[in-house]
Amino acid sequence: MGGDLGEKQPRWAEIAYEAIAPAYDDFTAHHNYDLWLGELMPKLEKHGIPGKRLLDVACGTGKSFLPMLEQGWEVTACDISPAMVALAREKVGERARLFVADMRELPVYGEFDVVFCLDDAVNYLLSRGELEQALAGMRGNLGPGGLLMFDVNTLETYRTFFAEEVVVEHGGKRMIWKGRSNPDVEPGSIAEASFEVEPMEGADGPAIPPELHRERHFPEAEIREALEAVGLECLDVYGHHHDAIPKQPLDEIAHAKAVYIARAASR
């Protein structure tokens, strides 16, 4: 990884995820990836998936690629946070190729049939320029006929989850999310929340002091423009709420997440 980017564009996400890593799987224990991928993959299959080579960008602790590995996919994955990648490695050993990498300067790892980037990782990109850098890198990893899929949080998520305090108790940890956004936050805004952990009564394990999560909302029009700018053709846009059932059209208020599917544009 080049050092320049770190100087020009602070690595907020890396700092945040190095801190949250030991608590991430407990905090997201209710996220059901069999359900989510079970809903999303047919939306990709509709466009024809040429093979079973997956690149999972911003893979975190591996939750997004584990079901794919179990279904026989050949998995390559990367994340900006070494601590998150180390946790993924503990789960899969050598069954997946894992790297530490910043998606804003994504290496070419090969030619993939599917490149995906899931669970609002894209929202950690804080400008249109960073979004285009990341999308261009993902495009560069698509093999012939390969498909790209990613999700972003909707405005509704920044007006609710990012504007609320949420306490999750799991695995002996009390995890506290303090949203600093507000219920009227405007499209395209940057929303912040802090995350901290204290051990529950009778449990040991370290406390994690508050660390800031900064995410940017990306409206549909901006994402479509960014896709086009880097030579990607937007094939589908879906929205879904916590039931994970993709619906069209995307509704920034009725849905919690937006999902985009694209492929390399023919030039």
Ligand SMILES: C[S@@+](CC[C@H](N)C(=O)[O-])C[C@H]1O[C@@H](n2cnc3c(N)ncnc32)[C@H](O)[C@@H]1O
């Ligand atoms: C909410 S987690 C999702 C992780 C995983 N995809 C999942 O579904 O469980 C977001 C991930 O994005 C990663 N991330 C954020 N910015 C990144 C960047 N610029 N390059 C690579 N990874 C990044 C974080 O380190 C974190 O692991």
